[in-house]
Amino acid sequence: MQTAALAVTTDDAPQFPLPANTHAERVVSVTHYTDSLFSFRITRPAAFRFRSGEFVMIGLPNAERPVFRAYSIASPAWDEEVEFYSIKVPDGPLTQHLQKIRPGDTVLMKHKSTGTLVLDALTPAKRLWMVATGTGFAPWASLVRDPETYEKFDEIVVTNTCRDVADLAYGDQLVAALEADPLIGELTAGRVKYVATTTREASPQMGRITTLIENGELFRLVGCAPFDRATDRVMICGSMAMLKDVKALVEAHGLEEGSNSKPADFVVERAFVG
Structure with missing residues (x-):
């Protein structure tokens, strides 16, 4: 005892x-x-x-x-x-x-x-998408600073969607500091693309992440083709409604959900809701 x-x-x-x-x-x-x-x-x-x-x-x-x-x-x-x-x-x-x-x-x-949002649950590919709303950004703050992420993927796309501009501050500051990080700065240089959007307050880029996926704007902002099993892996964390909607959109592109025991193309946080 x-x-x-x-x-x-x-x-x-x-x-x-x-x-x-x-x-x-x-x-x-x-x-x-x-x-x-x-x-x-x-x-x-x-x-x-x-x-x-x-x-x-x-x-x-x-x-x-x-x-x-x-x-x-x-x-x-x-x-x-x-x-x-x-x-x-x-x-x-x-x-x-x-x-x-x-x-x-x-x-x-x-x-x-x-947790389910771990690299072990995904098979290697060219590009890793980390899709978040609200405090669902937290696991991306961990993964985007881990050297292993850059060993498994050539490109990292981090999305951060909140209601107001001020709500983006944590993610904005963290991503902006990546290249100056003494441990992983060289690994991140030119390999991380950050898409921050708001849904209520006016900002340079507005729109719900689901809308940006559906209308193709997200892929235009990043400069790549839509989700493809051959090149893309996706991690999703945020509100329960967002998890459900983005999962459906990812599956519509042919990606399959992975797990620790059976790595595949995308993962969804099963316990944390931002």
């Missing part, structure tokens, strides 16, 4: 036993992008291993039985810290408290990560 340990967010906060199979980690930094979006980084346990694109259950030590939710890991597998990208839900069981964390506070993280 695991020995109970104490994990608290502040020195004067109530103390509760640490749940089994759970790490208690320190918040390193927090960045707020809008009133509804923020990212944060926590210390990484020495024994914690994950594949880029996976998710893990996280919570806060604010109750004897804390609430845990699945969060895609936004940092790549080589990172010394663990990064997350989150929405702020005013009355959310977890996020109403999580959005208030500060450096030095404690976040709980389960020992085991898992």
Whole structure:
């Protein structure tokens, strides 16, 4: 039986036993992008291993039985810290408290990560599409900074669709910094194409990702032909409706869904909804 340990967010906060199979980690930094979006980084346990694109259950030590939710890991597998990208839900069981964390506070993280948005679930091809809406961008933040992604694919297309321009900030900043990254900068140079669109506020490129796929605008922006099994692999993460619609469009182009046990042409996040 695991020995109970104490994990608290502040020195004067109530103390509760640490749940089994759970790490208690320190918040390193927090960045707020809008009133509804923020990212944060926590210390990484020495024994914690994950594949880029996976998710893990996280919570806060604010109750004897804390609430845990699945969060895609936004940092790549080589990172010394663990990064997350989150929405702020005013009355959310977890996020109403999580959005208030500060450096030095404690976040709980389960020992085991898992997920379908991993490179192992896809067969190699020329081009990898990472299609996201909202905080569904988080796994792309991990994968686009992983050297293995560039070993398996020649071109990477990252899409980021949100309602307003400010909501694109996390993805905009991350992609803009890729070529200056000392570890993967040389790998990414000239190989990453980024398509950021808005659905409500006016911006240089507007439109729902489903519309841009259907009318061909997405492929015109990237400068390539529509999805083709011979050249393209697709990863999809976002709202439940978006997952369903984009999956149908990808299948209409002849691509088949893959898994860890049977790699194929596209994958959909089965647990995380941005």
